[in-house]
Amino acid sequence: xxxxxxxxxxxxxxxxxxxxxxxxxxxxxxxxxxxxxxxxxxxxxxxxxxxxxxxxxxxxxxxxxxxxxxxxxxxxxxxxxxxxxxxxxxx
Numbered sequence: 001x002x003x004x005x006x007x008x009x010x011x012x013x014x015x016x017x018x019x020x021x022x023x024x025x026x027x028x029x030x031x032x033x034x035x036x037x038x039x040x041x042x043x044x045x046x047x048x049x050x051x052x053x054x055x056x057x058x059x060x061x062x063x064x065x066x067x068x069x070x071x072x073x074x075x076x077x078x079x080x081x082x083x084x085x086x087x088x089x090x091x
Contacts, residue, residue: 023064031057033071041080048074 037049
């Protein structure tokens with residue numbers, strides 16, 4: 001079985017409800033997401049996909065995004081990992 005690994009840099013945009021006390025998530029914050037749409041190395045840069053926030057995102061103790069919040073991402077770059085050799089050092 002040959003698996004293809006994908007390395008992708010993605011941008012996430014969250015579809016969060018408006019907050020009564022506006023707050024911002026600092027730029028560069030890593031958000032854990034679970035993809036809903038399939039992402040492959042065949043997807044062109046700029047392709048969008050759907051995801052869900054995997055865990056609550058809090059800033060200074062205030063939860064700004066709850067786990068399960070719908071999010072959308074865009075592929076910024078991607079490449080295939082080189083295939084590993086088919087032979088084993090242990091054969």
